[in-house]
Amino acid sequence: MSASQKLHINKDWCKGCGICVEFCPKDVLQLKDGKIDIKAEDKCIQCRQCEILCPDFAIFLGGDEE
Amino acid sequence: MKVSNVVKDNFREDKLPHIWCPGCGHGILMHAIARAVSNKGLDRDKVVVVSGIGCSSRAPGYMNFNTLHTTHGRALAFATGIKMSQPDLHVIVITGDGDAAAIGGNHLIHACRRNIDLTTIVFNNNIYGMTGGQYSPTTPTNDYGTTAPYGNIDKTFDLCDLAKAAGATYVARSTAYHARIIEKLIENGLDNKGFSFIEGISVCPTYYGRKNKKGNAVDMMKSLKEDTIDIRIAKKKPELAEGKMLIGEFHNSEEEEYTARYDKIIDLFEKE
Numbered sequence: 221m222s223a224s225q226k227l228h229i230n231k232d233w234c235k236g237c238g239i240c241v242e243f244c245p246k247d248v249l250q251l252k253d254g255k256i257d258i259k260a261e262d263k264c265i266q267c268r269q270c271e272i273l274c275p276d277f278a279i280f281l282g283g284d285e286e
Numbered sequence: 287m288k289v290s291n292v293v294k295d296n297f298r299e300d301k302l303p304h305i306w307c308p309g310c311g312h313g314i315l316m317h318a319i320a321r322a323v324s325n326k327g328l329d330r331d332k333v334v335v336v337s338g339i340g341c342s343s344r345a346p347g348y349m350n351f352n353t354l355h356t357t358h359g360r361a362l363a364f365a366t367g368i369k370m371s372q373p374d375l376h377v378i379v380i381t382g383d384g385d386a387a388a389i390g391g392n393h394l395i396h397a398c399r400r401n402i403d404l405t406t407i408v409f410n411n412n413i414y415g416m417t418g419g420q421y422s423p424t425t426p427t428n429d430y431g432t433t434a435p436y437g438n439i440d441k442t443f444d445l446c447d448l449a450k451a452a453g454a455t456y457v458a459r460s461t462a463y464h465a466r467i468i469e470k471l472i473e474n475g476l477d478n479k480g481f482s483f484i485e486g487i488s489v490c491p492t493y494y495g496r497k498n499k500k501g502n503a504v505d506m507m508k509s510l511k512e513d514t515i516d517i518r519i520a521k522k523k524p525e526l527a528e529g530k531m532l533i534g535e536f537h538n539s540e541e542e543e544y545t546a547r548y549d550k551i552i553d554l555f556e557k558e
Binding site: 228230232233235236238242274275276278280281282 | 287288289290292293297302303304306307308309310311312313314317318321462463465466469491502503504507508
């Protein structure tokens with residue numbers, strides 16, 4: 221895999237449906253105060269499941285780090 | 287705000303977040319369309335997204351292409367006009383189950399019959415969401431809607447069967463849960479020179495889900511995973527398909543496309 225990519229969250233767009241939390245195969249995410257939150261980023265396998273299943277485009281695997 | 291490349295390339299960021307309810311499957315399907323367009327590397331100025339009325343039909347407002355939000359059920363009629371006037375455009379129609387199959391049902395069958403080169407994606411949430419949860423042609427028999435308080439007595443419409451029978455040359459179905467698969471099916475639809483019909487099964491936790499005690503958005507997404515089966519597996523092992531909805535590619539054929547046929551008529555007169 222190429223350079224490691226990081227998860228980015230746009231909390232303003234998150235509606236707290238919990239789909240990403242449920243379908244993350246590695247249990248990386250959680251809901252905190254009704255919004256998506258990263259619980260264990262080190263476990264992320266960069267499968268992008270959260271990104272493609274988020275109805276609100278609130279989470280994605282970003283490009284290279286700034 | 288930092289956004290993904292898919293969002294940056296395909297969406298009007300100032301219009302986001304969209305108005306769909308928490309957990310609505312429409313956002314997932316809209317994202318899949320954007321990825322398919324990106325994967326195909328289409329020239330964005332040559333892409334037109336047309337919709338009718340309904341929750342699904344909000345999508346073009348968020349998508350950064352040439353877009354047209356038209357009257358209820360008439361997305362395909364407008365799209366036909368666009369394609370006929372400029373056949374080099376890639377015309378994508380986003381419609382809903384009520385929009386495409388009820389008020390727009392006649393437009394749908396005739397667009398299929400003509401095999402005009404449009405890629406139609408139906409966001410099927412089994413209900414009229416925008417207007418308050420009335421039952422639609424795809425609400426399953428016996429399920430509830432605000433206008434079916436004792437259960438829907440209508441037979442459910444299988445839109446893929448309809449499209450195939452009416453003459454569409456590419457017919458496929460997948461779901462919001464199978465986001466990678468529907469992305470690929472939309473790409474295939476864009477490739478097909480003719481009428482492509484792709485049914486995307488969505489989830490409506492607000493109306494259909496609540497009326498029918500289907501749980502929350504996560505529960506409904508799980509049902510999409512568990513209650514569907516790929517048609518290739520179903521053919522090999524029919525016993526696994528019992529009571530499940532088929533997904534996958536149902537029909538793919540090559541037939542002369544409508545605008546090409548029309549051009550031939552024009553040529554006929556130019557030669558004289």
